[in-house]
Amino acid sequence: MTDPNVERKLIEIIRIISESDKPVGARLIADEMHNRGYAIGERAVRYHLRILDERGFTQKHGYIGRTITERGKKELSDALISDRLGFIITKIEELIYRADYDLDTGKGNVIVNISYIDKDDFDNATDVIRYAMANGASISPKVGIFEEESSEYDIYVPEGKVAIATVCSITFDSLLLKNGIPTIPAYGGLMQMEKHEPEGFVDLISYSGTSIDPIKIFLRRKSTSILQAIDTGSGKMLANMREIPASASEKAGTLIERAKKDDISGSICIGESGTEVFYAPVERGKVGIPVIVGINSVAAVEEAGIQIETHPVSTVMEYRKMKLL
Known part of the structure; x- marks a missing residue:
């Protein structure tokens, strides 16, 4: 089972990707994660993105960045506020x-x-x-x-x-x-x-x-x-x-x-x-x-x-x- 702290970061990364109308790269995600109170670097973001790709929640578009998949949208909708309380x-x-x-x-x-x-x-x-x-x-x-x-x-x-x-x-x-x-x-x-x-x-x-x-x-x-x-x-x-x-x-x-x-x-x-x-x-x-x-x-x-x-x-x-x- 994945560490709960990793899971919270994964959900927040999905949120960031879902809020963009174009593919988002690791550097921009790392910046936004810091804005939201997560101490995570670009290298660590790439690690989390690989997990999301493997789960089918995100799709990679070469060096441009990632977009969210339909499966990712469902996962995000299931992540209720109670998970953050x-x-x-x-x-x-x-x-x-x-x-x-x-x-x-x-x-x-x-x-x-x-x-x-x-x-x-x-x-x-x-x-x-x-x-x-x-x-x-x-x-x-x-x-x-x-x-x-x-x-x-x-x-x-x-x-x-x-x-x-x-x-x-x-x-x-x-x-x-x-x-x-x-x-x-x-x-x-x-x-x-x-x-x-x-x-x-x-x-x-x-x-x-x-x-x-x-x-x-x-x-x-x-x-x-x-x-x-x-x-x-x-x-x-x-x-x-x-x-x-x-x-x-x-x-x-x-x-x-x-x-x-x-x-x-x-x-x-x-x-x-x-x-x-x-x-x-x-x-x-x-x-x-x-x-x-x-x-x-x-x-x-x-x-x-x-x-x-x-x-x-x-x-x-x-x-x-x-x-x-």
């Missing part, structure tokens, strides 16, 4: 499993967000990112930089662009799980800051039952005021919350303190059993752990008037290959 939490769970950073050895992968920016804007954008990170608007000051045509980590960088990888706060969930603490990403939301301290969530979206990352929804709405929060102490930053068993609270606290030594921070607090945290509800027998997300630093770039395209919870990357800006 819960997609983001499934993707997150997969990345939590794949990330394997070890606090004892300093080796392994962390989960990263990927942002794309024009080369001409790179210097100004990194100035903003550096400023935001220096003022606590991220979970790590380390980034990965990828030039155009890069194929590392299956990150495709279009011509004229630079990709910036920032550490994703879901890395905390991986660290907890790898150390024997079950964790469930619960909400993504907007955290009101007052006097440079968290005041409370003013908006929340559950990770379960949604096909779009909650953090990406807030980015699209341009809901943040990160630079204002840094400069005046009052504003809105992106944050998320996970739940863990209340019995693991002390162990989680120790783990979070250890992570700070490796420049992985951003945890606001660990709540009390069954008690809401900053107005976010928590299930009985569990505690909530809210974290300022790593993507705040790139959201600040857009606030500064620089165009940037960001895909939260995108892939995994070896942490020791990430550097300070």
Whole structure:
């Protein structure tokens, strides 16, 4: 049986082909897949296209590209929205499993967000990112930089662009799980800051039952005021919350303190059993752990008037290959 993650990509590729009135090539498909939040390169798209050809869902027209077949149209019509509900939490769970950073050895992968920016804007954008990170608007000051045509980590960088990888706060969930603490990403939301301290969530979206990352929804709405929060102490930053068993609270606290030594921070607090945290509800027998997300630093770039395209919870990357800006 094909990997469910591969199946989701296959369906999305069929959708892209079906939306065109002419054959579509792998390069255009890869670009559109990135627009839809899938971290997949041109080479990987070709692999998926071969599968679709073999199943009779697409037809190849030489070097021009592919079109959808009648069988492909039926397959697409059967792929109901229910197949996409819960997609983001499934993707997150997969990345939590794949990330394997070890606090004892300093080796392994962390989960990263990927942002794309024009080369001409790179210097100004990194100035903003550096400023935001220096003022606590991220979970790590380390980034990965990828030039155009890069194929590392299956990150495709279009011509004229630079990709910036920032550490994703879901890395905390991986660290907890790898150390024997079950964790469930619960909400993504907007955290009101007052006097440079968290005041409370003013908006929340559950990770379960949604096909779009909650953090990406807030980015699209341009809901943040990160630079204002840094400069005046009052504003809105992106944050998320996970739940863990209340019995693991002390162990989680120790783990979070250890992570700070490796420049992985951003945890606001660990709540009390069954008690809401900053107005976010928590299930009985569990505690909530809210974290300022790593993507705040790139959201600040857009606030500064620089165009940037960001895909939260995108892939995994070896942490020791990430550097300070």
